[in-house]
């Protein structure tokens with residue numbers, strides 16, 4: 001079993017949940033991150049590991065990767081709006097840097113490379129009634145989606161008898177993280193319900209999406225790490241279970257039920273009406289150790305409860321720290337990040353225990 005792992009992007013939304021998850025499972029966990037979002041804390045971190053502050057476009061050497069059993073590669077610019085801000089950054093970080101880190105890992109003798117990919121690469125379903133399998137033609141519509149397709153395609157030829165890249169295609173992820181994001185669909189619905197008393201759906205509510213709890217994402221990565229090589233070698237997996245496919249309108253209803261917030265379906269003509277359902281047959285068959293636990297209804301109720309307990313105020317919900325695009329724009333605007341999205345001055349060293357954001 002892979003026991004000594006490196007998680008890149010470990011100080012992001014998923015990474016801040018995944019680090020304690022693997023520590024608690026008995027792994028030795030190291031991190032590598034350029035720390036764009038290091039101070040963006042909504043809650044205290046359960047575990048803080050040192051990690052390397054490094055830009056993966058050119059940082060890290062094979063020597064620094066020696067002795068790891070696996071690399072989990074989360075580091076990326078993580079959505080469409082950032083991709084649209086500057087396509088080159090997303091191409092270089094999500095594509096080129098991912099391939100670079102994988103090549104270094106291979107050279108250093110690391111055996112498994114788990115790439116955090118996305119269902120966004122399927123585009124809009126030709127037949128929305130048909131659940132999309134991993135073999136479906138890829139139809140990336142944005143730079144972010146293209147960067148994930150390009151990375152998967154460039155990683156695949158690196159596969160060898162001693163090196164297994166694996167592509168975990170996530171749906172939209174939700175759930176509480178110390179480095180919270182309110183720019184993903186269910187986190188946003190729950191945040192607006194708790195902080196503002198309203199759940200707003202811009203489309204007519206009919207589009208389908210796979211929404212996966214961040215704890216289930218961690219469990220899927222663990223199942224891939226612990227699976228026999230032949231079950232996962234150079235394979236793509238949609239991450240979830242059949243019940244995570246849900247219509248946006250139903251999601252909003254679950255949030256409204258749990259929170260008592262007002263439900264508003266705006267049905268705006270220009271709203272995002274992309275609809276697709278994802279098949280999870282492959283992960284179910286190949287990785288029996290993985291069981292998704294959170295139904296969208298239960299997960300939504302849990303998130304509402306957790307946000308209430310904070311409590312999530314309007315100020316916290318609207319804080320730029322929790323919308324990835326807004327935070328990067330702030331760093332760019334003040335000149336802390338330069339035109340190549342690199343630090344212009346050395347940012348302050350990570351805190352031992354990060355500061356929580358106060359309303």
Ligand SMILES: NC(=O)c1ccc[n+]([C@@H]2O[C@H](COP(=O)([O-])OP(=O)(O)OC[C@H]3O[C@@H](n4cnc5c(N)ncnc54)[C@H](O)[C@@H]3O)[C@@H](O)[C@H]2O)c1
Nearest residue numbers: 009011012013014034035036055056075076078116170173
């Ligand atoms: N959150 C979701 O809904 C979702 C869905 C599908 C796929 N994913 C993928 O999962 C991964 C993690 O997503 P997240 O939500 O935690 O995103 P995030 O933006 O919260 O975290 C990404 C992390 O990568 C780091 N990073 C970015 N560029 C870097 C660079 N050049 N060098 C080193 N570190 C760098 C950032 O500092 C940040 O800590 C990403 O690859 C994302 O595309 C996320």
